[in-house]
Amino acid sequence: MGIRTVREIGDELLRKESKPLKEMNNRTRQLIRDMFETMYAEQGAGLAAPQVGILKRIFVVDIMPDGESQPLVFINPEILETEGEVTDNEGCLSIPGKMAPVPRPERLKVRALNEEMEPFTLEAEGLLARCICHEYDHLQGILYVDKALTEPVEASE
Ligand code: NI
Secondary structure, X not given: OXXXXXXXXXXXXXXXXXXXXXXXXXXXXXXXHHHHHHHHHOOOOEEEHHHHOOOEOEEEEOOOHHHOOOOEEEEEEXXXXXXXXXXXXXXXXXXXXXXXXXXXXXXXXXEEEOOOOOEEEEEEEHHHHHHHHHHHHHHOOOOHHHOOOOOOEEOOO
16 A cells, blocks of 8 residues: 545545454554555644544554654544643644634543554643644544634645
8 A cells, every 4th residue: 555545524434433443453554554654745743544534543643843753653542631722723634725723622631552552641732632632533523624713714835
């Protein structure tokens, strides 16, 4: 495989709830590799499995803190706690070229499984917390436009 086609808003699959992943196998490992490849190719900070047509509770994130790649895989994630609220512009590879302001928690604690199906918890804030919430929403069939304060507008470069 490699770079996969990203589904865009209007595609009914993006509105479905994804199902928990029961076990890791080679097919899912390949999916995760492809999700990273697709996300980097499209210059996104996160990508959820339903965006590439797979209704499984998996997302990948890399916000490149300090310009360094820091790839994170979240399988069957649960957001345990949130705190505060920040509104900032948000975009999505499934809504190309657009952005809108979305309120999100300032901080959160998330529990998930990694690629080895080992549990971990992570405390995140700022852009990483925003990204985790956005990708988590994809697993619920929610897009950022559902929560945005205004209609999305053309993103300026
Ligand atoms: Ni998105």
